[in-house]
Amino acid sequence: xxxxxxxxxxxxxxxxxxxxxxxxxxPVIAKSGATLNTRYGVFPHDLMIGARYGxxxxxxxxxxxxxxxQPTPELWTLSLPHRTQIVYTFDSSYVVQRLRVLPGSxxxxxxxxxxxxxxxxxxxxxxxxxxxxxxxxRPRYEEAKGEFEIHKLDNITLTHRxxxxxxxxxxxxxxDGDAVFLDLPAPWEAIKHLDEVVAKDRRVSICCFSxxxxxxxxxxxxxxxxxxxxxxxxxxxxxxxxxxxxxxRDVDEAVARLKDIKKRAAAGLARxxxxxxxxxxxxxxxxxxxxxxxxxxxxxxxxxxxxxxxxLKSDQKSNQDTKDRGYNxxxxxxxxxxxxxxxxxxxxxxxxxxxxxxxxxxTFAYRNQ
Amino acid sequence: xxxxxIIEEGKHVLVRLPSEAxxxxxxxxxxxxxxxxxxxxxxxxxxxxKYGQSFExxxxxxxxxVYSLIDDTKPLLPEDSNTFSxxxxxxxxxxxxxxxxxxxxxxxxxxxxxxxxxxxQIIAGHDSFGKKTQYSQEKYLKRKQExxxxxxxxxxxxGSEMLQYYRSKDPQRVLDMSSESxxxxxxxxxxxxxxxxxxVDDTGGxxxxxxxxxxxxxxxILVAHENEHPNLIALKYSNYPQELLEKxxxxxxxxxxxxxxxxxxxxxxxxxxxxxxxxxxxxxxxLRKKRASERVNHILDTVExxxxxxxxxxxxxxxxxxxxxxxxxxxxxxxxxxxxxxKEILSETFHVLQNDHRILAPSIYETRVxxxxxxxxxxxxxxxxKGGGGYVLHAxxxxxxxxxxxxxxxxxxxxxxxxxDPKADTRQLLKQ
Numbered sequence: 001x002x003x004x005x006x007x008x009x010x011x012x013x014x015x016x017x018x019x020x021x022x023x024x025x026x027p028v029i030a031k032s033g034a035t036l037n038t039r040y041g042v043f044p045h046d047l048m049i050g051a052r053y054g055x056x057x058x059x060x061x062x063x064x065x066x067x068x069x070q071p072t073p074e075l076w077t078l079s080l081p082h083r084t085q086i087v088y089t090f091d092s093s094y095v096v097q098r099l100r101v102l103p104g105s106x107x108x109x110x111x112x113x114x115x116x117x118x119x120x121x122x123x124x125x126x127x128x129x130x131x132x133x134x135x136x137x138r139p140r141y142e143e144a145k146g147e148f149e150i151h152k153l154d155n156i157t158l159t160h161r162x163x164x165x166x167x168x169x170x171x172x173x174x175x176d177g178d179a180v181f182l183d184l185p186a187p188w189e190a191i192k193h194l195d196e197v198v199a200k201d202r203r204v205s206i207c208c209f210s211x212x213x214x215x216x217x218x219x220x221x222x223x224x225x226x227x228x229x230x231x232x233x234x235x236x237x238x239x240x241x242x243x244x245x246x247x248x249r250d251v252d253e254a255v256a257r258l259k260d261i262k263k264r265a266a267a268g269l270a271r272x273x274x275x276x277x278x279x280x281x282x283x284x285x286x287x288x289x290x291x292x293x294x295x296x297x298x299x300x301x302x303x304x305x306x307x308x309x310x311x312l313k314s315d316q317k318s319n320q321d322t323k324d325r326g327y328n329x330x331x332x333x334x335x336x337x338x339x340x341x342x343x344x345x346x347x348x349x350x351x352x353x354x355x356x357x358x359x360x361x362x363t364f365a366y367r368n369q
Numbered sequence: 370x371x372x373x374x375i376i377e378e379g380k381h382v383l384v385r386l387p388s389e390a391x392x393x394x395x396x397x398x399x400x401x402x403x404x405x406x407x408x409x410x411x412x413x414x415x416x417x418x419k420y421g422q423s424f425e426x427x428x429x430x431x432x433x434x435v436y437s438l439i440d441d442t443k444p445l446l447p448e449d450s451n452t453f454s455x456x457x458x459x460x461x462x463x464x465x466x467x468x469x470x471x472x473x474x475x476x477x478x479x480x481x482x483x484x485x486x487x488x489x490q491i492i493a494g495h496d497s498f499g500k501k502t503q504y505s506q507e508k509y510l511k512r513k514q515e516x517x518x519x520x521x522x523x524x525x526x527x528g529s530e531m532l533q534y535y536r537s538k539d540p541q542r543v544l545d546m547s548s549e550s551x552x553x554x555x556x557x558x559x560x561x562x563x564x565x566x567x568x569v570d571d572t573g574g575x576x577x578x579x580x581x582x583x584x585x586x587x588x589x590i591l592v593a594h595e596n597e598h599p600n601l602i603a604l605k606y607s608n609y610p611q612e613l614l615e616k617x618x619x620x621x622x623x624x625x626x627x628x629x630x631x632x633x634x635x636x637x638x639x640x641x642x643x644x645x646x647x648x649x650x651x652x653x654x655x656l657r658k659k660r661a662s663e664r665v666n667h668i669l670d671t672v673e674x675x676x677x678x679x680x681x682x683x684x685x686x687x688x689x690x691x692x693x694x695x696x697x698x699x700x701x702x703x704x705x706x707x708x709x710x711x712k713e714i715l716s717e718t719f720h721v722l723q724n725d726h727r728i729l730a731p732s733i734y735e736t737r738v739x740x741x742x743x744x745x746x747x748x749x750x751x752x753x754x755k756g757g758g759g760y761v762l763h764a765x766x767x768x769x770x771x772x773x774x775x776x777x778x779x780x781x782x783x784x785x786x787x788x789x790d791p792k793a794d795t796r797q798l799l800k801q
Contacts, residue, residue, distance in 0.1 A: 005563065006678050008700065019765075022730055040777045054701025056726075056770045064777035067729055067767050070702040072559050089556060090549075090736050097552030100527055103562050103585035124583060126562050202374035203421035213748060220743055229437035230421075230522075233741045233748070236549065241712065241733040241760075243719035339720075347716045349733065361741070368421050 002071050003123055003151055010051050010068060015151065017075045018043070019067040025079040027071070029150070040064035071151070073119035083140050084113040087183065087209065090238025091359055092120045098364055099179040099205045103129060108177040108197065110134040110163045110184055115144045117181065122153045130155055132175055132197075136162035167193035180206040183360075187215070188222035195226070198367060208363040216361045228365035235361055240352050245338050245345040253329035260327035372608065373525050376418050381606040383530040385522040387439055388515045393526060393534050393606050401430055406479070408519045415523055425484075426519040438522050439514055452499040453506055460500045469494035484518040491517075504747070528555075528579025531603055535575055540757060543572040544683055545710040547758030549736045551576065555583055557734075557763040558679045558706040562587035567677045567698060569593050569684040569691075574601030576683050576708075577618065586613060591668065591677070592620040593695070595686060621668050623686075627694060629669045634662035676700040680766075683708040688718045696727050699766040707762040715762045722762075726769035734761045 002015055010016055010030055018026045020038045028036055028045070036043040041059025043066060051057060053070040069075060074089050087095075095117075101107055103126040112118055112135035121131045133156055135141040141160040148156050159170060164186055168175060175197035182190055187208040198204040206228060208219045216233055223231055325333055331343060339345055376382065376396070384392045386407055394402050396412050403409045408426035415424060415432060424432040454460070470478075470491060478487045491513060492498055501509065524530055532551055535543045554576070560566070560583040568590055570576045580590060592599045599620045607614070625632045636659060647655060671677075675698045682688060688707050699705060705728065709715050715733050722728040737758055740751045 004561065006700075006703075008676075019729060052701045052768055054703070054766060055768045056774065058770060058774040063775040065770065065774045067765075068702070069729075069765060069767075072704075074557060074559075090553065090734070093552040093556035094549045094736070094738065096556065097529055097548060100525075100529070102582060103587075120556065123559070123561055126585070128585075201419070203419050216748065217745055220745060231743050233743050235739045235741070235750075237737050237739065239735045241716075241735060243716040243723070243731075243733065245720070347713070347720060349712055349716050363743075366421055368419050 003073065003076075003119060003153060004126060004155075007070065008052055010048050010053060012049055015071050016048055016053075017069040017071050017079060019069050025069075025075060027076070027079050035060075036066075038064075038066065040066065073116075073123050076119050077116045080114055080116055081143075082114055083143060084111075086114045086116040088116075088238070088356065088359065089120075091209070091236050091362070092117050094236050095181060095207050095209075095362065096120060096124055098362075099181070099207055101125060101179050105129045105179055106175065106177045106199070107131045108134075108168060108175065108180045108194070110168070110182055110190060111136060112140065112144045112158065113183060114140075115147055117183070118144070118148070118156060119151070119153070121181075122155055125155060127155060130157060132157050132159070132168065132170060132177065134159050134161045134163045134168065136160070163193060164189035168197040178202055178204050180204065181209065182206070183209040185215075186218075188218040191219070191222040191226050191228075200369075204367040206365050206367070209360045210363070211358070211360045213361065216363055219363050223363070223365045227369050228367050230366045231363065232365070233361055233363045236359070237357070239355055241349040242352070244348050244350050246348045247330060247336075248344040248346050249330050250344070257327050257329055264326050373527075374419060376415055376420055376422070376523055378412070378416055380608050381526050382420075383524040383526045383534060385438060385524060387518045387520055391530070391534050391537055393531075404521060406516075407521065410521075418523070420523065420525040423520055423522040426521075435520060438520050439511075439518070453503045454500050455502065457500070457502055457505065460497055460505075463497075467496045469496070479517070484514075484520070487517045488513045507744075526606060526608070528575070528582045531575050531578050531606065532572075535573065535603065536755075540755075543575050544685070544708065545757040545759055546572060546576070546683065546708060547736075547738070547755070549738045550708065550759045550761055551579055553734060553736050553761050554681065554683070554706050554708055555579060557761065558681050558704050560584065560679070560681075564588045564678040565590075565671075565676070566679045566681060567591045567593060567695070568681040569686070570599075570601070570681075571684045571686075572603070574599075574603040576681065577601060578603055578607055580681065581607075581609065581617065584617070586617070588617065588678075590618050591671065592618060593626050594620060594622055595684075597622060619664070619668050621665075621672065625665065625669065626672060629672060633669055634665050636662040636666075672698055677703065679703050680705045681708075682706065688714065689721045692718060693721060693725055696725070696766060701766060701768045703766050705762075705764045705766055708759055709762075710757060710759045712760045715760050718762060722764055726773075727766060729765045729767040731762060731764035734763065736761070 007014070012030055012032055014030050016028045016030055018028050018036055020026060020040060026036065030045050030048045032046055032049060034045040036045065041061055041064035043057065043059055047057050048068055051068055053068060056065050056067050058065050077086065077089055080086070101121060101124050103124070105125045106129060107121050107125060109118060109121060109131060110133070112133045118131060118133050125131060135144060135158065138160060141158065145158050148158060157170060157173065164184065176199050177197055178199045180194060180198065184190055187210065206223070210216055210219060220231055220233070336343065378396055378398045381393055381395050384394055384404065386404065392404070396416070398412060400412050401409050402412060409430050410424070410426050410432045411430045415422070418434060423435050423438045425435045426432055468491070475487065475491070478490060488510070498506065528551065529548045532543055532546060532548055536546070558566070560580050562585045564584060565588055566580065568577055568580065570592060577590060577592065592601070594600070604614065638659070639655070644652060644655065677699050680695065680699045682692070688709070692705070692707065696705070707715060707718060712733065712735070719731050719733060722731045740754060742749055742751060
């Protein structure tokens with residue numbers, strides 16, 4: 001039961017989350033003789049069996065690597081096969097905290113969907129708790145059932161049922177739920193069926209998860225009509241940040257560079273005129289134009305660094321890199337690695353390019369009757 | 370779950386007031402609890418009800434159970450029962466002249482009785498109440514309810530409630546941590562029964578308390594701290610028995626932790642005859658010292674074993690320099706979760722961790738909950754909310770391959786040639 005218990009060494013039959021890259025995490029059941037093919041190489045399962053969870057392993061060819069991670073509900077959420085829109089960790093972690101889901105809790109979840117949240121509930125309620133999960137879509141139910149079995153989540157009771165019409169009762173079991181999570185298109189149709197399955201001897205909390213405000217309105221009406229109180233509606237907005245370094249491009253250096261360019265241009269012009277003069281003298285002896293010395297303002301050095309810096313930085317191989325650009329404080333035209341110690345950097349954070357700006361509204365309520 | 374269901378004597382509980390203020394109180398039998406302007410009630414009146422029950426204070430310090438603290442779902446004023454204006458065109462601010470009741474009158478009313486009656490009289494005494502718009506009347510009424518309703522709710526004091534209590538008192542004391550950030554920490558840190566965690570907690574033990582709640586008496590937590598003794602002040606409100614806390618929570622200071630070699634207590638047992646000859650007080654002193662040194666040595670053993678199931682860090686000590694010193698004590702594939710009220714601090718730490726091969730895929734998360742008004746027909750986000758809430762960095766401790774491994778990517782060909790044939794590079798150079 002690796003979602004519920006810690007383990008150190010990978011054995012035959014264990015679930016391993018093969019971390020290939022941030023966006024590519026593959027769940028693998030370690031099986032002697034099998035292989036995992038990735039774009040970073042081929043990884044025989046025999047390399048995994050006997051390895052420690054967390055270990056980095058190289059491919060059969062000796063280069064390219066993956067990390068062998070222990071399954072957690074959060075990793076599973078990133079890797080699972082999507083059958084429906086799933087509940088992500090920002091929402092699920094808040095719901096678990098708000099509904100006070102704890103070891104031993106008896107949770108009602110409808111529908112099961114892709115089973116992402118089921119894993120998080122199962123982890124927290126642990127061995128002595130129970131999750132009653134309901135799914136009305138037959139193929140999704142079958143898939144989730146198989147998944148829970150493989151993941152040895154035996155604290156989940158999965159039922160194939162449309163709770164809106166047939167309610168939550170489970171044969172031979174007193175559901176006695178103390179936390180309810182409804183992720184349904186019409187939670188208001190299911191709320192009236194909750195009376196017969198929620199705990200009577202303690203406070204019961206509920207969260208309805210709906211993307212539209214119209215659904216929220218109907219949900220609030222149904223909750224009020226069914227004696228749920230303390231209604232609160234919130235929205236969770238989560239954001240993931242990456243730390244980066246941004247080059248500090250000081251204006252003084254830009255000015256120095258401009259001066260350098262100007263000086264070099266003037267020098268180039270003078271050289272060109274000199275050349276022209278020589279050829280003119282050959283062609284036509286009348287024309288005799290002197291370059292205007294007074295206009296050459298860049299005779300002073302732009303900065304003490306200008307002579308040495310470009311040489312220090314230009315020990316790179318590509319052709320464009322070696323092209324002399326004069327004073328080049330920001331590495332123009334070079335391929336510069338973020339954080340290159342030859343330049344000045346400031347630490348910054350950058351949001352993901354695309355964010356989940358809305359997942360669903362979360363309507364919470366309690367029942368004390 | 371016994372203890373979390375029914376309001377019992379001798380427990381610390383959270384009291385929620387209509388003004389949204391919260392208090393932590395100890396329910397001592399036969400005592401009275403004062404809620405300031407909301408009144409005083411007798412503890413015996415609330416015992417035996419389920420946690421989450423709301424009460425109204427009656428005369429003689431008695432209470433009666435009520436359905437809820439404030440009903441947030443319907444308008445406070447029935448649609449047709451009142452006169453109101455379409456707009457505020459005729460509403461003129463005349464200051465205190467608008468209210469016929471004086472402060473003394475209101476004080477007198479408060480002594481007499483029910484909050485609803487006071488509110489009704491205040492409205493009756495309000496000259497231009499009818500000139501307000503319906504929305505404005507609602508707001509006015511809600512403000513008066515928050516002030517005069519003599520109601521309160523008793524809630525179980527869990528991790529979230531403890532956090533809310535401290536955050537409302539002084540956000541800095543809990544590093545401005547929001548409940549949603551706490552939820553995220555507990556999920557990413559994979560806190561569950563049976564775990565053996567190391568925590569650096571500068572929230573006065575609030576985070577530790579929330580972790581204990583998710584562990585249900587199983588597992589252990591080592592608290593690493595910067596002073597001689599850890600500051601776990603919040604645990605004074607916990608309803609856990611002292612023995613359980615002693616069994617599950619141990620602590621170590623950074624000197625002992627980072628310089629274990631020199632800080633181990635050296636203990637030698639005295640011969641039994643000598644112990645027998647001690648006076649009783651000397652003997653108990655001797656045994657106490659023996660136990661203490663055994664405990665410290667045991668803690669340092671677990672530190673050296675390096676197999677914690679997670680590192681949870683919410684400290685004002687700069688994490689960028691500390692984390693790499695304690696990473697070796699975290700087991701493979703176990704989470705490292707760092708909380709800070711400042712994204713900048715986590716950004717620094719991110720860079721350090723990114724260059725550490727013992728760490729995989731660090732990410733910084735920000736989670737914010739936005740609350741809405743739930744009156745049907747007038748649903749909108751609340752106009753004000755608490756700022757801050759903090760940031761959470763999550764990464765996974767991994768075990769890098771010894772001797773390193775070449776990544777597949779840019780430059781793989783030349784790197785491979787280097788590995789397979791040392792002369793390859795020269796050949797390539799000659800070709801150019």
